[in-house]
Amino acid sequence: xxxxxxxxxxxxxxxxxxxxxxxxxxxxxxxxxxxxxxxxxxxxxxxxxxxxxxxxxxxxxxxxxxxxxxxxxxxxxxxxxxxxxxxxxxxxxxxxxxxxxxxxxxxxxxxxxxxxxxxxxxxxxxxxxxxxxxxxxxxxxxxxxxxxxxxxxxxxxxxxxxxxxxxxxxxxxxxxxxxxxxxxxxxxxxxxxxxxxxxxxxxxxxxxxxxxxxxxxxxxxxxxxxxxxxxxxxxxxxxxxxxxxxxxxxxxxxxxxxxxxxxxxxxxxxxxxxxxxxxxxxxxxxxxxxxxxxxxxxxxxxxxxxxxxxxxxxxxxxxxxxxxxxxxxxxxxxxx
Amino acid sequence: xxxxxxxxxxxxxxxxxxxxxxxxxxxxxxxxxxxxxxxxxxxxxxxxxxxxxxxxxxxxxxxxxxxxxxxxxxxxxxxxxxxxxxxxxxxxxxxxxxxxxxxxxxxxxxxxxxxxxxxxxxxxxxxxxxxxxxxxxxxxxxxxxxxxxxxxxxxxxxxxxxxxxxxxxxxxxxxxxxxxxxxxxxxxxxxxxxxxxxxxxxxxxxxxxxxxxxxxxxxxxxxxxxxxxxxxxxxxxxxxxxxxxxxxxxxxxxxxxxxxxxxxxxxxxxxxxxxxxxxxxxxxxxxxxxxxxxxxxxxxxxxxxxxxxxxxxxxxxxxxxxxxxxxxx
Ligand SMILES: Nc1ncnc2c1ncn2[C@@H]1O[C@H](COP(=O)(O)OP(=O)(O)OP(=O)(O)O)[C@@H](O)[C@H]1O
Ligand SMILES: [Mg+2]
Numbered sequence: 181x182x183x184x185x186x187x188x189x190x191x192x193x194x195x196x197x198x199x200x201x202x203x204x205x206x207x208x209x210x211x212x213x214x215x216x217x218x219x220x221x222x223x224x225x226x227x228x229x230x231x232x233x234x235x236x237x238x239x240x241x242x243x244x245x246x247x248x249x250x251x252x253x254x255x256x257x258x259x260x261x262x263x264x265x266x267x268x269x270x271x272x273x274x275x276x277x278x279x280x281x282x283x284x285x286x287x288x289x290x291x292x293x294x295x296x297x298x299x300x301x302x303x304x305x306x307x308x309x310x311x312x313x314x315x316x317x318x319x320x321x322x323x324x325x326x327x328x329x330x331x332x333x334x335x336x337x338x339x340x341x342x343x344x345x346x347x348x349x350x351x352x353x354x355x356x357x358x359x360x361x362x363x364x365x366x367x368x369x370x371x372x373x374x375x376x377x378x379x380x381x382x383x384x385x386x387x388x389x390x391x392x393x394x395x396x397x398x399x400x401x402x403x404x405x406x407x408x409x410x411x412x413x414x415x416x417x418x419x420x421x422x423x424x425x426x427x428x429x430x431x432x433x434x435x436x437x438x439x440x441x442x443x444x445x446x447x448x449x450x451x452x453x454x455x456x457x458x459x460x461x462x463x464x465x466x467x468x469x470x471x472x473x474x475x476x477x478x479x480x481x482x483x484x485x486x487x488x489x490x491x492x493x494x495x496x497x498x499x500x501x502x503x504x505x506x507x508x509x510x511x512x513x514x515x516x
Numbered sequence: 517x518x519x520x521x522x523x524x525x526x527x528x529x530x531x532x533x534x535x536x537x538x539x540x541x542x543x544x545x546x547x548x549x550x551x552x553x554x555x556x557x558x559x560x561x562x563x564x565x566x567x568x569x570x571x572x573x574x575x576x577x578x579x580x581x582x583x584x585x586x587x588x589x590x591x592x593x594x595x596x597x598x599x600x601x602x603x604x605x606x607x608x609x610x611x612x613x614x615x616x617x618x619x620x621x622x623x624x625x626x627x628x629x630x631x632x633x634x635x636x637x638x639x640x641x642x643x644x645x646x647x648x649x650x651x652x653x654x655x656x657x658x659x660x661x662x663x664x665x666x667x668x669x670x671x672x673x674x675x676x677x678x679x680x681x682x683x684x685x686x687x688x689x690x691x692x693x694x695x696x697x698x699x700x701x702x703x704x705x706x707x708x709x710x711x712x713x714x715x716x717x718x719x720x721x722x723x724x725x726x727x728x729x730x731x732x733x734x735x736x737x738x739x740x741x742x743x744x745x746x747x748x749x750x751x752x753x754x755x756x757x758x759x760x761x762x763x764x765x766x767x768x769x770x771x772x773x774x775x776x777x778x779x780x781x782x783x784x785x786x787x788x789x790x791x792x793x794x795x796x797x798x799x800x801x802x803x804x805x806x807x808x809x810x811x812x813x814x815x816x817x818x819x820x821x822x823x824x825x826x827x828x829x830x831x832x833x834x835x836x837x838x839x840x841x842x843x844x845x
Binding site for chain 1: 646739740741743744745746747748749750751752758759762763766836837838839842
């Protein structure tokens, strides 16, 4: 039914900066990646590398003093026609009819993601009425159905609960119900399981996968947890300091990682075969302060394989290296 | 929930008793018992008090009995609506306070409505458009409002009214209605006089409230639920008014109880300048004249009204904030 040749979403050289008195934070500085229809894209990277800001940029809800200063966010409709979201008025009708309708969002903190003074039902019904133009009674019926679909027991009673009355797992399920109430084509999940215990975490991930299969929606999954990526994702984007350093299929990233940063990231996770009490690998150095980003390749100060005289002066571009994998690193450029 | 209300009610009752003891102490404060002062002030005014009348009063208030009995007798008089005599006025305290208390409540309400009507929108604007030119302008005006004493503003208003409009803008009534019994026309006259005192009394509170609303709302705007509301596709206006503003308003509801004493004590000088018939100046006069029945009664009534106000704001808060309603069972 859908045009499979175009992606669902294509982010091209996105730049989102925060203009503060102390200086400009280049939270996202030239990120490019695609989200394929019906597939799951993982976005990984250290804290502060701009994952959440990228997500907010796509929804056009970056808060002041932040602003998209460059690039394109191409949203392809069912017919494959692109719209550049960066050109839309964030509060305008067109952008708002995408938000919540075509693109759903869930957050790490399900407690604070709900209003403390409105019922869960109020917030789901609001979204359904806004986008589906149905009566109050019908919206309520659909909201109960949405809660049922995410596995909340007794949804006709839970719908009138407040978020603080639900357990952490149920809260995140309710959050998913809100995000999916209008059957979006893309779900952006920003660390959806970080605040949950391991068992609940697995249940929520299973639920997401199940719902994805039923509805054929795409998921953009932001996470720190490479285990989650391995389990859930089709493709992976690795970000570092606001840039995409490597993109590839899960297999390619886990088995043939090219970028030194990706490889370091992979080494830092414990494997089941790692003997106990052995010091885990850490990436040397720390993330540079956002105000003084390194020149050249942003990773060069921490890179064990940097090429002197090149990496600190020039910025490598993202280049295809076959198999749908791309990497931005001079090690893989044919230098004269 | 019921237990919560009950607990609040008991607390309110205890507070009222404490206030009544305090008022009683205040009445007892001047040297000699108040019958003596009553006789003294009567004879100073050229009147006389018969021996029988004095005896009746001593009996009524149990002045030759222990202090606890005196307190209980006094309380039982109060409960029956007998607040004693206002010495200086030589009239029952009830008559002296009467309308003034009602008018005080009306003026306070008007001042509060003015404050909220002005401060809430400006506070919201300042938070949403933080560091904009508008925010700076409002902040500047707000600080000026905070810095100018109310009586000064009252004087300026009086002067401007007199000089340029040749009108006496003081008072709450036109002369022809001041002593007239209540009627529809008198009520309309009151409404016409209300805006100036309401603005003068409300202005400093307005500046303060803009600051509080601004910072409350800034805190709320940062919370994830605002972002998820935006992500649902609501208009920005709707997002802000329905969610963070609603939460940021809650703290104000809990202040309703303190508004009355705040305005009464803060307004004495303004009321004098604008010659407003409120209880503030009355309290001041009563204290200067050591008219202890009057002073004690005013303090008692203000205290009780504060307790009632606090109780009402507790109920309101419980109604608007489910966290209180549902968590403190
Ligand atoms: N409102 C803001 N004002 C100023 N700077 C901001 C703001 N929001 C984010 N940033 C900056 O943008 C950069 C990227 O932040 P972002 O939240 O996208 O990181 P992240 O990759 O999601 O990290 P985490 O894994 O910790 O969630 C950070 O340096 C952060 O300080
Ligand atoms: Mg984040």
